[in-house]
Amino acid sequence: MARMTMIEAIRDAMDVMMARDEKVVVFGEDVGYFGGVFRCTAGLQQKYGRTRCFDAPISEAGIVGTAIGMATYGLRPCIEIQFADYMYPAYDQIVSEAARLRYRSNGEFTCPMVVRMPTGGGIFGGQTHSQSPEALFTHVSGLKTVVPSNPYDAKGLLIAAIEDPDPVIFLEPKRLYNGPFDGHHDRPVTPWSKSDLSEVPDGHFSLPLGKASIVREGTAVTVLTYGTMVYVAQAAAAETGVDAEIIDLRTLLPLDMETIAASVRKTGRCVVVHEATLTSGFGAELSALVQESCFFHLEAPVVRVTGWDTPYPHAQEWDYFPGPARVGRALVETMEA
Amino acid sequence: MTTDGKLTLHVPEPAVRPGGTPDFSNVKIPKAGAVPRPEIDVEPETIRDLAFSIIRVLNRNGEAVGPWAGLLSDEELVAGMRHMMTLRTFDARMLIAQRQGKTSFYMQHLGEEAVSCAFRMALQPGDMNFPTYRQAGLLIAGGYSMVDMMCQIYSNSRDPLKGRQLPVMYSSQEHGFFTISGNLATQYVQAVGWAMASAISNDTKIAAAWIGDGSTAESDFHAALVFASTYKAPVILNIVNNQWAISTFQGIARGGAGTFAARGLGFGIPSLRVDGNDYLAVYAVAKWAAERARRNLGPTLIEYVTYRVGAHSTSDDPSAYRPKTESDAWPLGDPIIRLKNHLILRGAWSEERHKQAEAEILDTVIAAQKEAESYGTLHAGAKPSAREMFEGVYAEMPPHLRRQRQQAGV
Numbered sequence: 001m002a003r004m005t006m007i008e009a010i011r012d013a014m015d016v017m018m019a020r021d022e023k024v025v026v027f028g029e030d031v032g033y034f035g036g037v038f039r040c041t042a043g044l045q046q047k048y049g050r051t052r053c054f055d056a057p058i059s060e061a062g063i064v065g066t067a068i069g070m071a072t073y074g075l076r077p078c079i080e081i082q083f084a085d086y087m088y089p090a091y092d093q094i095v096s097e098a099a100r101l102r103y104r105s106n107g108e109f110t111c112p113m114v115v116r117m118p119t120g121g122g123i124f125g126g127q128t129h130s131q132s133p134e135a136l137f138t139h140v141s142g143l144k145t146v147v148p149s150n151p152y153d154a155k156g157l158l159i160a161a162i163e164d165p166d167p168v169i170f171l172e173p174k175r176l177y178n179g180p181f182d183g184h185h186d187r188p189v190t191p192w193s194k195s196d197l198s199e200v201p202d203g204h205f206s207l208p209l210g211k212a213s214i215v216r217e218g219t220a221v222t223v224l225t226y227g228t229m230v231y232v233a234q235a236a237a238a239e240t241g242v243d244a245e246i247i248d249l250r251t252l253l254p255l256d257m258e259t260i261a262a263s264v265r266k267t268g269r270c271v272v273v274h275e276a277t278l279t280s281g282f283g284a285e286l287s288a289l290v291q292e293s294c295f296f297h298l299e300a301p302v303v304r305v306t307g308w309d310t311p312y313p314h315a316q317e318w319d320y321f322p323g324p325a326r327v328g329r330a331l332v333e334t335m336e337a
Numbered sequence: 338m339t340t341d342g343k344l345t346l347h348v349p350e351p352a353v354r355p356g357g358t359p360d361f362s363n364v365k366i367p368k369a370g371a372v373p374r375p376e377i378d379v380e381p382e383t384i385r386d387l388a389f390s391i392i393r394v395l396n397r398n399g400e401a402v403g404p405w406a407g408l409l410s411d412e413e414l415v416a417g418m419r420h421m422m423t424l425r426t427f428d429a430r431m432l433i434a435q436r437q438g439k440t441s442f443y444m445q446h447l448g449e450e451a452v453s454c455a456f457r458m459a460l461q462p463g464d465m466n467f468p469t470y471r472q473a474g475l476l477i478a479g480g481y482s483m484v485d486m487m488c489q490i491y492s493n494s495r496d497p498l499k500g501r502q503l504p505v506m507y508s509s510q511e512h513g514f515f516t517i518s519g520n521l522a523t524q525y526v527q528a529v530g531w532a533m534a535s536a537i538s539n540d541t542k543i544a545a546a547w548i549g550d551g552s553t554a555e556s557d558f559h560a561a562l563v564f565a566s567t568y569k570a571p572v573i574l575n576i577v578n579n580q581w582a583i584s585t586f587q588g589i590a591r592g593g594a595g596t597f598a599a600r601g602l603g604f605g606i607p608s609l610r611v612d613g614n615d616y617l618a619v620y621a622v623a624k625w626a627a628e629r630a631r632r633n634l635g636p637t638l639i640e641y642v643t644y645r646v647g648a649h650s651t652s653d654d655p656s657a658y659r660p661k662t663e664s665d666a667w668p669l670g671d672p673i674i675r676l677k678n679h680l681i682l683r684g685a686w687s688e689e690r691h692k693q694a695e696a697e698i699l700d701t702v703i704a705a706q707k708e709a710e711s712y713g714t715l716h717a718g719a720k721p722s723a724r725e726m727f728e729g730v731y732a733e734m735p736p737h738l739r740r741q742r743q744q745a746g747v
Contacts, residue, residue, distance in 0.1 A: 033354070034584030034658045050348040057554030057590045058521055058582055086520060089556055124441035124715075126503030128519025279737065308741050310730050314441070315492035315500025315715065319723035319745065 004200045005192045007177045009151035010040045013158035018048050026053045028080030064090035071113040084117040085128045098167040099142030114161045114168045120275050122175035130312040132276035137169040138253045144168045145252045149230040150197035156207030173227035182235035183323035210254035218245035221269035224286050229273045236327035261293045268299040269334050278306040300337035305330045351586035359666035369396035370403020381607040388598035388608040394617035399678030405621040411685040420478040421450040421673050426702045435651045439714035440490050442504045444470050448646030451616040451672035454478045459623035463542045467515045467528035481512045483705040493713030500721035522555035529565045532572035543571040543630040551582020554590040566604035569635030573626045579645035584658040601638035613643030614669040616676045723747040
C-alpha cells in the first residue's frame with residue numbers, strides 16, 4: 001500500500017498496465033514529454049519511450065479516431081482528452097464508431113480502448129472546463145462509463161477499464177485530483193494524505209466495473225451519487241443529521257442495480273445527486289429505474305439535486321454547483337414528504 | 338529507414354528541451370525586404386514560394402526596406418507603438434491581479450503584440466474578427482474600453498458578459514470581435530461562414546479567422562479551408578505560429594508540411610508567411626489580404642511567425658518543457674523594441690519619448706484598473722447576480738428554467 005493522490009493513483013494504474021502489457025499505449029494533448037496538464041501521465045514517456053506515450057496534435061477527433069484504429073489492430077490505447085469539455089469533436093468517433101464496431105462487424109473488429117477525461121466543476125474553469133457530460137455517453141449503446149471518486153477506486157477501476165474488451169469512458173472529477181471536496185469552497189482544502197481512501201494497493205489490482213460502493217450506511221433515505229458529489233452528499237448528511245445511506249455508483253454503465261434497489265427498498269426514499277444539468281441527465285435514468293424497481297417501497301417521490309439547466313457559469317460557480325446546503329435541503333424535504 | 342523490414346513510429350521532438358541550449362538554427366530567416374510583393378489579383382499558384390519564406394520589412398538596423406515597406410505614416414506608427422505598449426502593460430497588470438486572487442485566470446501576449454495590434458489597423462468598421470484568446474490587441478488597437486476588458490476579467494458587477502465567461506473570453510460585436518470560445522478552432526470555420534454571408538448579402542464587409550499553430554490540427558481548421566476555397570469567401574485566414582501549444586512544440590501540429598502557411602496550398606489559397614514580430618510587415622500583409630478579400634478575389638492564408646515568450650496561461654509553467662532562455666534566443670526579436678528602433682531612426686520617437694509614453698500608459702492602465710476594481714473583483718466587492726446565470730440561455734426563458742431560478746431563490 002502507498003498513499004497517493006488521485007493523480008498519482010491514475011498514473012500508477014497506467015504505469016502498472018504499461019509495464020505488464022506492451023500493447024498499452026498512452027497519448028493525448030500535452031501527455032508525452034510534459035506529462036499532461038494535470039500531470040496524470042508524468043514520467044510515462046521517460047519510462048516507456050516515445051512510441052508508447054506521446055504528444056498528440058490538438059485534434060480530439062484525431063486522438064480518438066487513431067486510438068480506435070490502434071485498438072482494432074490489437075493495441076490497448078488509454079488516451080486522454082484534456083478536458084471532457086473538449087470531447088465534442090471526437091463524439092462521432094466515439095458514438096458511431098468505437099461504440100458500434102463489435103456490433104456491426106459481428107465481433108470481427110472490437111475496440112478495447114479507454115478514453116480518460118477530467119470532468120466536473122469547482123475550479124473556476126468556466127463553461128469550457130467544468131462540464132459533466134456523462135449522460136452523453138451512458139445514452140450510447142456499446143460504451144461503458146466510469147466515474148471514480150477517490151484514489152483507491154481510481155486505480156482499481158482504471159486497470160479494469162484498460163483490461164476491458166470494450167470501449168470505456170473514464171471520467172475523472174478534476175476537483176478531486178488533489179483531495180476530497182465537500183462543496184465547502186470557503187474552507188481550507190483537504191489533501192488526500194488525510195484520507196484513508198488514499199491508501200492504494202501496490203502493483204496490479206482491479207475493481208469490477210458495475211459494482212457500487214456504500215460510503216455511508218443509513219436507514220432514512222438512499223442517496224445515489226458519484227464523483228465529487230459523493231463528498232457533498234456526506235457533508236449534507238452530517239450537517240442535517242439525516243441518516244442517509246450514500247451510494248457511490250462508481251460505474252454508471254454497467255450500473256449496480258442490485259445495490260441500489262436493496263438500499264431503496266430498505267430506506268423507502270431516494271435522492272439522486274449529480275453536478276451535470278438536470279434535463280435528460282443521468283439522474284433521470286436513475287430516477288426511472290428506482291421507480292420501476294422500487295415503486296411499492298417508496299414513501300416519497302424520488303428527488304434530483306443537480307446543476308441548473310444553464311451553461312456552467314464562471315463567476316456564479318457556487319450558485320451553480322449543487323453544494324451541501326442544496327443537497328441537505330433535499331434530504332430534509334424528502335424526509336418530510 | 339529500417340533494414341530488417343520492421344516498421345517504427347516517428348514521433349517528432351523539438352530540437353532542445355530544458356537544460357539544453359536554445360537553438361533556432363532550423364528557422365530560416367530571409368533578409369528583410371527580400372520577399373517580393375505580388376499584385377493583389379495574382380494567381381495563387383504563381384506565389385507558392387511565399388508559403389515557405391518570411392515577409393519582413395524591418396531590418397537589423399531598424400530600417401524599413403523592400404516592396405512591403407512604406408505604407409504607414411509616422412503618426413500611424415506611433416499609434417501602433419502605443420497600442421503594443423498598452424497591451425503589454427495591460428497584460429503585466431492583469432497577471433499581477435491574477436496572482437493577487439482578483440481573478441481566476443489570465444492569458445498574456447508577451448512577444449506577440451504586433452500580430453493583433455497591427456492587423457487591426459488593416460480592417461474597416463463592420464469587419465468581423467473571430468479571435469482566439471490571444472488577440473486582445475484587436476480590442477486595444479480598436480479603441481475598446483480597457484475598463485470593460487478588466488471588468489470582464491474580474492467577473493464583476495460591470496462585466497459586460499455578466500460573469501458567465503472565463504476571463505479574457507471577451508465579446509464585442511461593436512468592435513468586430515466575435516465572442517471567444519474556450520474550445521479550439523471552432524471559430525475558424527465560423528469566420529468563413531460569416532464571410533460567405535457577407536458575399537451572399539452583397540455586403541462590403543470581410544471576416545478574419547484566427548487560430549494558433551497547435552489548433553490547426555483540429556478538423557474545423559481543415560473544414561474552414563475547404564469552404565473558403567470552394568466559395569472564395571472574403572476572409573483572411575490567420576495562423577499565429579508562436580511555436581508552442583501549451584507544452585507541445587509546433588512540429589506536432591505541422592507534421593511534414595514544412596510550414597503552416599503551406600497548408601493553404603492544397604486548397605489553392607494564396608498563402609503567405611510573415612515576420613509576426615515586425616509591426617510593418619504584419620500590417621502590410623494584412624492590408625494585402627484585406628484588399629484581396631474586399632475585391633472579391635477570395636481568401637488569403639497568413640502564417641505569423643512569432644514566439645510565445647510567456648506561459649500559455651496562468652495555469653502553465655513553461656520551464657517544465659522548454660529551456661528558460663529560449664525566448665532570448667528567438668531570432669525575430671521583440672516587436673516593441675524593433676518598432677521603437679525604427680521610429681527613432683525615422684526621427685519620430687526617442688528614448689525620452691519612449692520612457693514618457695511608458696509612464697503615461699502605465700498611469701492610464703492603472704487608472705482603468707482602479708475604476709474596474711471599484712466595480713468588484715472575482716472574490717470581493719460587487720459581483721453579477723446569481724440571477725444572471727439563468728438569463729440568456731434562450732431568447733425567452735422557458736418554464737423549466739424559470740422554475741429552477743425560483744428554486745435557486747434568486
